Amino acid sequence: QAKIVGMMEAMGIMQHHDAITGTEKQAVADDYARILSERMSGCGDVTRKAINNLLSDSDEASNLELKSCLLLNISLCEETESSEDFLVTIYNPISHVVSQYVRLPVSGDSYTVTDYNDEETPSQLVPIPDSILNIAYRNSSARNEIVFQASNLPPLGLATYRVTLAANKLQGRLSRDLEESEESSEDDHSDDSFEETDG
Amino acid sequence: NDRGLEEDNDNGGEELEKVEAEGDITIGNDLISVSIDGSNGRVKSITNNGLEIPVQQEFLYYEGVQGNNAEVLNRSSGAYIFRPISSEPISISETVSTSVHKGVLVEEVHQVFNDWVSQVIRVYKGETHVEFEWLVGPIPISDNVGKEPITRFTTNFESEELFYTDSNGRELLERRRDYRPTWTANLTEPVSGNYYPVTSKILIRDQNQGLELAVLNDRSQGGSSMKDGQVEIMVHRRLLSDDAKGVGEALNETAYGEGLLARGRHFVFAGEIAGSNNVSLAAQERLLAQRILLAPWVFISRGSAAQTR
DSSP states (O other), X not given: OHHHHHHHHHHHHHTSHHHHHTOSOHHHHHHHHHHHHHHHHHHHHHHHHHHHHHSOSSTTGGGOOOBOOTTGGGTXXXXXXXXXXXXXXXXXXXXXXXXXXXXXXXXXXXXXXXXXXXXXXXXXXXXXOHHHHTOTTOOOOOOEEEEEEEEEEOTTOEEEEEEEEHHHHHHHHHHHHHHHHHHHHHHHTOOHHHHTSOO | OTTOGGXXXXXXXXXXXXXXXXXXXXXXXXXXXXXEOTTTOSEEEEEETTEEEEEEEEEEEEEBOOOOOSSGGGOOOOSSOOOBSOSXXXXXXXXXXXXXXXXXXXXXXXXXXXXXXXXXXXXXXXXXXXXXXXXXXXXXXXXXXXXXXXXXXXXXXXOTTEEEEOOTTXXXXXXXXXXXXXXXXXXXXXXXXXXXXXXXXXXXXXXXXTEEEEEEXXXXXXXXXXXXXXXXXXXXXXXXXXXXXXXXXXXXXXXXXXXXXXXXXEEEEEEEXXXXXXXXXXXXXXXXXXXXXXXXEEEEEOOOHHHHO
């Protein structure tokens, strides 16, 4: 509750005409940015809990560490850039079904997007413009953005997509094949002791 | 080419191409398309529902007045006051370098106007609007001149001095150039006197042709229609003098020692007022406005396929 109230207070401050129009001194503008950043971060904790409540009640799902990308205005998102396999959870705050294109900066050159049913969703890599890449203070390895459509998002509901680096997926398949192969090999020499091993 | 995307077929990149602006370029979908003039790299027309509308788009800037604030006529352009030196804005660039990126979901033209203005024009599959994502800044001030850049759309519409803006949550209001509804106006500041707040939309109409051009924005801005058939919106400001209205500082913001960059989007509808498929253009705009204002929230996490399900 304290975190929500903190965000409410920040929004109250931002309704001052100086914050709306930019007629504040630079130091005040910087302070507004600080207040908003802190309070949005706090409110993110609340959102994370709320969305986890909406997700499956299994222990695994309820532990999702949801992160927001607050620097997408310069095509920067540490979470998507540093991961070869991540989930994108999208909440629709409108009370009717909508479809929305999602753009996220990524470091790799080829990705696969799958929906909750493990069905592949069409996606496209688009280069980030050089003028963004050349921003001196933009410390990012992302040179492309992955684009896909989150279709038919339910009213006030969620959808989750999985984004996987294609090479990573291939490697994953190979590992699985190898594991299956090992398992069948193990089956051939079935022994009770095998069931007790970590493998 | 230097990113190797053209050879990559895994992400709808089979159609990706990068071309120099020689012939005209067209991007779009089944519903709407944009033509870029190959000779100068600028927007030439928008075709909606089979109807081609000549539309030019360019970036210009007004130079801000730097006065001594001793009296009204000497006031500077600043945080509170928009006072351009001239009524005619200066073009930022006559020619634009372009690259085209086409794929299964979105088609884009990347434009570079100069070293501080660039833009991406894109059309997503299934959408009925054109998106202009502009990036402006850091605005150069080495010439000691404050600048107030604008984006301007020009059509052949006979808009009869009328344009429409919303402001501060109120309904769309009719604005008439050089006119006030309750007194005889004699505008001594012809540009700023015709600028109005644009909270979410500015549009012009040609009633005889039954056509409309509407620009939706992602933030409050100032805008106007200084000539029939034109819509302009201010996208950034960097000024070197305080306007003596209370801030006590020039509107000369910096980050990391450089002038600020501003990046934003304009969503452009151009077509018949009646719209298409029994959905008026205004209704299409309203639905998009809701999608912009209440955009889905995106969260990232590490997880497994089980969690996805």
